[in-house]
Structure formats: structure tokens, C-alpha cells
Amino acid sequence: MDFIMDDETIDDLDLNGIKVIQKKDAFRFGVDAVLLANFARIPKGANVIDFCTGTGIVPFILAGKTNASYITGIEIQESMVEMAQRSIRYNKLETRIGFISGDLRDKELLKTLPKADVVTVNPPYKLKDSGIINLDDKNAIARHEICCTLEDVIIATVKVLKDNGRMYIVHRPERLADIFCTMRKHRMEPKVIKMVYPSIGKAPNIVLIEGQKYGGQFLKWETSLYVHDEDGSYSDEINKIYGRK
């Protein structure tokens, strides 16, 4: 197999046969990215930008399940972008997905992008100073606000979105006040929220938010998602998202 290296795996998304290459030992995509891609409403023909794209999981899911015209993934770690580009070639999705190695804080880079109808982002969740061991570690960069803060993400999103365009972000519930206040500060109005619980009786551990650039103030709450049923098995909603019977 020419597409993958010894330290990588190639994983089936159960979605039109699309597969994504990942490192065996570095940050691998999780349920968060899958939920984000399923939460985002993508108009037909939309131009989409995915920040903090990592393996490219969100663009690949969107290519498989929506009529987005083109999806651009932006990722600061060059080695991840090189890997994601091999996933494009493997899936023959060159006409629908592109990856760019760059820093979302780079305003010159953002200016070169065509204006987006939709932005998706699965950013680092944790504050920079919360328990990092190695600043160069791929996992640390993906999980902690080392290379970009929540505010950097919102600023970049506002810059690349068309007026009234939508953003979709997945994050941790304990950051919700930060998220709402940072969004509002930059006129990215929170419009829809969906809480994700590991199971009934637990506190939520993932939050999905839709924002609208220059949107009016009204927040709609979707029904919550429970990942596991009370017997510990995956819930019907999760099985449906993962394309299982």
C-alpha cells in the first residue's frame, strides 16, 4: 500500500467508502469531530472552511454526507496536512477537498481564502496552562490552546465567513461562558446549542454550537444526545450517526 506509512492506519468512515489516514500513536479523531460534522447544516453548493482540521476527518465526513461544493481544511501542523493530503488522493476527492498548512492567526493567509458560507471547527479545548507536559507534542497542540486560543478561532471565523454565514463549533461544556462571551464580543451570535451526555444521569461532556455572523439574539436548544444507553451500549442516535444498523 503506497498511501500509508508504518506508523499509520487507514480507517473506514462507513460513509460512501471514504477512508481517513491517521497516526497510530498521535491525536486520532474522536467522537467530537464526528458529532460536529453531523451537527453542521451545510447548504447545497456551500463553500466550507474547517479550522484545526487535523486528520481532515470533518472535511471527509462532509464530502461524504453533504452537497458542499468545496471544503478547505486548515491545520497548523505540516505533518498532519501531508497525511490528510494522502487521504484526499486515496479517496479521489481532489475536486471537493483541499488542505492548507497554515496558522489561523495569519491574516494574510485568511485573505487568500474565498469567503465561506460555513465554518466548522474542533479547536483545542484546554487552556494553555492546564497540565501540559511537552509543548511540541502533537496531542498537546490539538488539545491545549498553545497555537490558538478560542478567541483566535472566533476572530478567524468572522474574517473568512460571509455576512450571516454560520459557524459550527464543538467544545467542552465547562468553557460555555467563554464561548458565548467570546462569540458575542465578535458579533458571532449563538443560535443553536446541543448538549451531549455520556449517558442519562451524567453531566454533559460535549457541547455543539451553531453561530451566525451578525445574527439576531435567539438561542434554540436542540434535544440532547446521549452516547450510551443505560445498559452501556451505544444509543440508537449514535449508531445512526456512525452508520451502524
Next chain:
Amino acid sequence: MDFIMDDETIDDLDLNGIKVIQKKDAFRFGVDAVLLANFARIPKGANVIDFCTGTGIVPFILAGKTNASYITGIEIQESMVEMAQRSIRYNKLETRIGFISGDLRDKELLKTLPKADVVTVNPPYKLKDSGIINLDDKNAIARHEICCTLEDVIIATVKVLKDNGRMYIVHRPERLADIFCTMRKHRMEPKVIKMVYPSIGKAPNIVLIEGQKYGGQFLKWETSLYVHDEDGSYSDEINKIYGRK
């Protein structure tokens, strides 16, 4: 019975025999106020202020179930305060509860109050312009931001609270971005949140929030409360709150 008038009822809280007088046809206390009083953590000997107190339901529940030293209810509608004062006499709680008729926007009034350890508030939920028929209607004043906005409530709360004191507010989930952003604007940090659902599979319809004056940034999510079980009966948690077997 000398305590109640023809257009009033006297309702048992199932809590140390405490009863509260209400109008038959005007704003009657609901599950929101009961959940708020049960959500608030009241240190022993605390001085508590309850804004938008209405019938006084929150002070009466707190007097019955906590070791608060004294609870002051503030209410703008004089007729409600007169009724709530009769509830005090009926329950012989003169040493633990007092009601004041006043406007929480009145800074001179707020200065006369002893500094509070805890503030509770069940404010009007709806924006002023959202479908009001009669501005003088008691229900309209309790439900719409006619006499005070969310920001008025937060400003008054910060004024009367001791540094690091806690506030407990019950509100509608669709206002959550407003709540968080207004709290932060006035350095009232959201610390704990609890979502309340009518039942599993529905969107949440009540939110309970603990804030701390000058508190550090970390938001803890409590397990959610479901009012009804799937068969339509009240959940165990609700029955426990209402003191039912």
C-alpha cells in the same frame, strides 16, 4: 380565617408545615421557584436576599429547609408584598423573613440592606416587547422585563452581595447567552449550571445557574433534572424536591 381574602388560597409547601398565600387568578408560584430554592446552597447563618420575590415562595422554602439566619424578599408590586407579609404572620416566621416593597433599580434602597451572603432571584424571563397585552397586569410584570431587565437584576445583585458571595438564578435556556454575557460584564462569574428538562427526549426548558461575585473562571455542570419520567409521572428527583414519598 383572618389571613386570607376571598380571591386567595393558602397552599401547603409540605415543608415543616409552612404555607404560602397566593391569589387565585394572578401569578402563582411554579416549579421554577421551587427548583431555584432547592438549587441554592445556603451556608449556615447566611443573610439572604431574594429579588422578584412575588408570593415569597423562595424565602419560605429557604426558611423551612436551610439554616439561613434571615431572608429578605424584595418585590416591586405592593399588593404582593402585603400578601407575603400575611404569610409571614401565618407561619410565625417574623424573626427569619422580611419583605420590602421596592424597586431593585433603586440604589438608595439597596444601600439600606445589610450585605448578603447569597442572593436568589426568579426574574421575569421574557423581553419587554415579546407579546405583552397589558403592562399593568401582575402576570405581565412577573413574566416580562417591564420593571427590570436581566442586567438590572445582575447589577442589583452585585451591589448587595458580599465579595465572593453567591447568586442563584432560574431562567429560560434560550436566554443563556444573555445571562452569561451579562453576568461576566459585571464580574459575576457563572460557576455551576443545571439544566432542567420536561422529560428525556425534549429540549431543556429551565436553567439554574450559580454565580460568584469576582469568582474565577470555571463552570461546573451538574447532572440534569428530568421533571417527568417516560411514562408521564413525576420523576423521583421531583418527588423528593416536593417532599413526596
